Amino acid sequence: MDDRNAKPGPSVDRDDRDDRELAERLHALERELDKGRAARDTEASRDAAPARPGMALGLRLAADFVAGVVLGAALGWGLDRLLGTSPWGLVVFLLLGFAAGILNAMRSAGLLKPGPPGPDDRPG
Amino acid sequence: MAYDPIHQFQIQKLIPIEVGGVDFSFTNASLFMVLTVAGASAFLILSTRGRGLVPSRWQSAAELTYEFIAQTLRESTGSDGMRFFPFVFSLFMFILVANLWGMFPYFFTVTSHIVITGAMAVMVILMVVGFGLWRHKFGFFQLFVPRGVPVVILPFIVVIEILSFLSRPLSLSIRLFANMLAGHITLKVFAGFVTALASLGAIGVLGAILPLFATVALTALEFLVAALQAYVFAILTSLYLNDALHPSH
Numbered sequence: 001m002d003d004r005n006a007k008p009g010p011s012v013d014r015d016d017r018d019d020r021e022l023a024e025r026l027h028a029l030e031r032e033l034d035k036g037r038a039a040r041d042t043e044a045s046r047d048a049a050p051a052r053p054g055m056a057l058g059l060r061l062a063a064d065f066v067a068g069v070v071l072g073a074a075l076g077w078g079l080d081r082l083l084g085t086s087p088w089g090l091v092v093f094l095l096l097g098f099a100a101g102i103l104n105a106m107r108s109a110g111l112l113k114p115g116p117p118g119p120d121d122r123p124g
Numbered sequence: 125m126a127y128d129p130i131h132q133f134q135i136q137k138l139i140p141i142e143v144g145g146v147d148f149s150f151t152n153a154s155l156f157m158v159l160t161v162a163g164a165s166a167f168l169i170l171s172t173r174g175r176g177l178v179p180s181r182w183q184s185a186a187e188l189t190y191e192f193i194a195q196t197l198r199e200s201t202g203s204d205g206m207r208f209f210p211f212v213f214s215l216f217m218f219i220l221v222a223n224l225w226g227m228f229p230y231f232f233t234v235t236s237h238i239v240i241t242g243a244m245a246v247m248v249i250l251m252v253v254g255f256g257l258w259r260h261k262f263g264f265f266q267l268f269v270p271r272g273v274p275v276v277i278l279p280f281i282v283v284i285e286i287l288s289f290l291s292r293p294l295s296l297s298i299r300l301f302a303n304m305l306a307g308h309i310t311l312k313v314f315a316g317f318v319t320a321l322a323s324l325g326a327i328g329v330l331g332a333i334l335p336l337f338a339t340v341a342l343t344a345l346e347f348l349v350a351a352l353q354a355y356v357f358a359i360l361t362s363l364y365l366n367d368a369l370h371p372s373h
Contacts, residue, residue, distance in 0.1 A: 037203055056352060060299060067295030072287055093287075096280075100287035104295060107288075 057109075064104035072097010129312035133236055133305070153240070156232045159225055164217040189217070193358055200362040201369055208365050211251065215244060216358040223304065223350030227343075235353075236304040238297055245293035248361050256368035267371040296360055303353050307346045314339045 076093025080086040106112045139150035171182035179187055193213045197205055219235055226233025234240055256264035268285040269278070317335035321328040 056349075056356075059303060060356070063295045063299040063302065064291075067291040067298060068288060071291040071294055075287070075290075096283055096287055097291075099284045100291055103284060103288045104291060 061105045061109060064108050065101040068099075068101025068104050069094070069097045072100060129309045129316065132232070132308065132312065135237075152232045153234055153237065156222070156225055156234045157240075160218055160222040160234060163225065164221040167221070168217070196355075196359050197362045197365075200359065201366040204369055205362065205365055208251075208362070212358055212361050212365070215248070215361060216354050219244075219300065219357050220351060220354035223354060224347075226304065226308065227346060227350060233304050233308055235300055236308060238301040241297040241301040242293070244357070245296040248296065248364060249293040252364045252368040255365075256371055259368065260371055264368070264371050267367055292364060296357065300353050300357055303349055307342075307349050311339065311342050311346060314342060 072093045072095070073090065075097070076090035079089035079093065083089065103112070136152045137149040138152060138155060141148040141150060167182075168186055171180075171186040174180055174183055176183060190213070193216050194206070194209060197209055197212050201208070222234040225231055226236065253264075256267070268282050268289065270281060270285065273281050314335045318332045318339060321332035321335065324331075
């Protein structure tokens with residue numbers, strides 16, 4: 001314990017050198033991290049929903065599908081009430097809602113990739 | 125009442141308050157929302173009080189939740205989306221703590237009510253629309269126009285995309301609420317079997333062993349669901365926020 005404090009001369013020097021080395025290493029680390037960050041940003045994966053075991057996935061797909069159908073029906077019914085076009089609003093929007101529900105479910109199952117690989121470099 | 129599996133979801137007024145004919149009563153739901161916020165705040169504030177460079181166990185738990193949500197958000201929206209971190213993290217902590225409070229016997233599960241999950245889902249979607257319009261102005265609407273679609277069927281596709289977008293808050297709220305509701309009812313029903321069978325005498329007690337094991341297993345499953353649903357809500361929120369940040373389809 002005592003003899004570490006007893007020789008301050010060389011240890012100060014070493015501290016100084018250590019500091020410089022540490023600063024360099026920190027810079028290097030910062031560069032590495034920046035590289036990582038840039039990579040992460042470019043590949044900011046769109047639908048990175050992880051695979052989960054059956055029950056949870058089933059409930060999730062069911063909720064997605066039902067939501068589409070229910071929303072379509074509700075919108076159609078509401079339009080019918082407003083415009084007096086019964087039953088056409090309900091019929092049309094229920095079908096569209098069905099399609100939207102399928103789209104939801106397929107999207108959250110990861111079966112649908114977001115658009116064809118086109119020029120995806122719009123500002124945004 | 126003892127075997128009624130729905131009874132636990134009833135709203136009871138604890139302190140009746142009425143302002144101008146509108147009911148503002150402090151109910152058991154309000155109480156558990158206050159408890160949820162208090163619990164989440166206490167966990168985060170108390171555990172990070174030490175600010176050790178080498179974290180204590182509690183601090184480590186708090187840092188793990190932080191890192192976990194930060195990583196989830198960053199992976200689905202990029203560093204740009206980190207401006208939404210406070211929002212997503214608050215949602216996650218609220219849902220997680222509310223679900224966990226609900227695991228105590230005789231406690232009320234806030235997230236098993238669609239009013240509450242719906243309010244959160246609407247908040248998310250309003251934020252997506254609001255931020256998308258503010259950031260991209262009219263360009264936000266290209267979210268509804270997928271590329272590479274023939275012009276003939278484009279109107280249909282756009283309507284379907286809009287419906288699909290509008291159904292998001294619905295599916296977000298239904299998923300959380302249905303999971304919590306179904307889980308708690310199942311648990312209650314199986315636990316009800318145990319008491320009902322055990323009161324039938326010796327054979328009944330033997331028969332009650334199976335539902336007892338089922339109840340224990342379901343309790344474990346419910347803990348999993350409590351954490352998983354909070355995570356699912358958080359990750360879907362980040363995916364939707366990603367649409368607001370990068371609307372190009």
